[in-house]
Amino acid sequence: MSRLSPGAVVRVREDYPPGHIRTPIYLRGKQGVVERHFGAFGNPETLAYNLPGPKKDLYKVRFRAADLWPDYQGSPKDTVEADLYDHWLEASA
Amino acid sequence: MSDHHHHDHDHDHGHHHAPPQPDDKVHSYHQILSIALKELLIEKGVVTAAEVRHFIEKRDSITPANGAKVVARAWVDSAFRERLLADGNAAAAELGFPITGTKLVAVENTQDTHNVVVCTLCSCYPRDLLGLPPAWYKSRAYRARVVREPRAVLREFGTELPGDVAVRVHDSTADIRFLVVPQRPQGTQNLDEDALAALVTRDSMIGVARLEEGAH
Numbered sequence: 001m002s003r004l005s006p007g008a009v010v011r012v013r014e015d016y017p018p019g020h021i022r023t024p025i026y027l028r029g030k031q032g033v034v035e036r037h038f039g040a041f042g043n044p045e046t047l048a049y050n051l052p053g054p055k056k057d058l059y060k061v062r063f064r065a066a067d068l069w070p071d072y073q074g075s076p077k078d079t080v081e082a083d084l085y086d087h088w089l090e091a092s093a
Numbered sequence: 094m095s096d097h098h099h100h101d102h103d104h105d106h107g108h109h110h111a112p113p114q115p116d117d118k119v120h121s122y123h124q125i126l127s128i129a130l131k132e133l134l135i136e137k138g139v140v141t142a143a144e145v146r147h148f149i150e151k152r153d154s155i156t157p158a159n160g161a162k163v164v165a166r167a168w169v170d171s172a173f174r175e176r177l178l179a180d181g182n183a184a185a186a187e188l189g190f191p192i193t194g195t196k197l198v199a200v201e202n203t204q205d206t207h208n209v210v211v212c213t214l215c216s217c218y219p220r221d222l223l224g225l226p227p228a229w230y231k232s233r234a235y236r237a238r239v240v241r242e243p244r245a246v247l248r249e250f251g252t253e254l255p256g257d258v259a260v261r262v263h264d265s266t267a268d269i270r271f272l273v274v275p276q277r278p279q280g281t282q283n284l285d286e287d288a289l290a291a292l293v294t295r296d297s298m299i300g301v302a303r304l305e306e307g308a309h
Contacts, residue, residue, distance in 0.1 A: 022266045024213050026240065038196060041268050058267050065243075065260075074244050077259035083267035 002057045003086060008034040010061060011092040012084065020048030023088045031092055032063040035081060043085060057086040155224040159190050160272060161293035163222065165286045167199070168277045174201075181272060185222055192221040192270075200263060201274040202303070207254055209247065209300030210263045210271045211239045217265035219272050223298060230299065240264060250301040263300075273300040 004010060014029030022044050038058040046053035065078040072078070120128070134140050163185055167174040177184035181197030197219060200208040212218065213236045218226035229235050239246045243260045247253075254260060263271045275297040281289060296302035 022214060024264065024266060026213070038267075038269060044267070058269075060269070062261075065262075069241060073242060075256055075259055078243065078261070079259065080240050080262045080264060082264040083269050085267070 002037045002059075004034045004037065004057075004059060004089060004091070006034050006036055009092045010034060010059075010089040012061075013088050013090060020044055023084055024082060026068060027063065027082055027084070030063055030068055032061040032067075034089075035060040035062045038083065041085075045085075058083055059086070059089065061089070152220070152225070155221065157223045157293075157295035157298060158290070159188075160219070160223045160295075160298045161290040162188055163190070163199075163272070164274055164293045164298065165290035167274055168289055169286050174274075177274070190222055192219070195219075195221070195268050195270045197222065197272060198269050199272045199274050200261070202276045202300070204258070204276075206259050206261055207247075207300065207303070208261050208263060208271075208273045209239060209243060210265060210273060211236055212265040213237070213240055214266055217270060219270035221270075222272060223295060227295070247301060250296065252302050273298050275300075275302075275304050278304045 009031065010033070011031045012023060012027045012029060016025075016028070036059070038060065040055035041058045043053050043056045060081055061084050062079050062081045064076070065074060065080055066072045066076055068080060131145060135142050135145070163177065166188060167177050167184075173184060173187070176187070177199045178201060181199045182192045184199070185192050185197055202208055210218075211230075216226055216231040218230060220226070235246065240262050243262050244254060247260075265271060275293065277289070278292060281292065284292075292304055294302060294304065297304050
């Protein structure tokens with residue numbers, strides 16, 4: 001059972017830890033909506049160092065381009081989606 | 094240009110140099126690291142040189158034509174299309190294209206939505222289905238700009254999107270690989286599956302291009 005369901009509003013953790021992080025900087029602190037749950041996948045943050053660790057739920061999260069870039073030139077319907085691990089997502093309002 | 098080719102004399106003296114050959118290039122740090130690792134693995138008996146060569150040849154044999162066959166099948170067979178959208182790996186395997194280690198997700202272009210794929214972190218690409226990515230896909234310019242100003246980038250590829258079509262950029266940040274299913278061009282209702290597959294371009298499956306109407 002995954003923690004988040006499609007449609008859930010989430011905020012990406014605004015955190016800048018060292019290491020092999022797959023959460024792009026441009027998405028940190030941004031609000032988006034869960035589009036789907038992919039299942040549990042190996043966590044690159046531990047895999048990269050050959051460390052043991054539990055698998056993490058992976059979600060496709062949809063962001064409005066206009067929320068990412070204040071001066072965005074394009075349609076308000078334009079979106080960017082990224083695949084983010086559970087521990088980077090905080091439930092939002 | 095290689096740095097090791099300095100001369101003490103100037104070049105304005107009547108003879109010309111042969112153009113540099115590919116072999117002349119200086120290997121980068123990471124290329125040397127990769128060669129050293131390969132040689133060590135072979136020396137220690139972990140892999141054989143034949144296995145490495147076999148893998149490279151197998152990798153090089155994968156071309157966008159494989160993806161084009163998947164797209165054409167989805168156009169002509171609505172049950173296959175649904176299976177492709179539900180489980181890309183299983184659908185690709187049906188056509189003899191095994192995808193291992195990553196999950197394939199097909200995203201379909203419609204009248205309302207145009208999909209385009211990038212990996213802003215590095216160069217993730219559905220290699221098992223489309224082969225190696227084009228050089229521009231790995232460039233910093235494409236990776237940085239397509240999430241920031243996708244319509245401008247698409248325009249540079251000759252793709253002008255109407256304002257009412259939403260752009261959806263897929264940033265491949267984890268173990269998922271994306272295949273764009275382009276819209277079937279108008280005027281192709283009489284074409285068979287093979288002829289349709291021949292219309293499908295690599296760029297249309299990355300999402301930087303749309304397929305021209307009746308382009309056959």
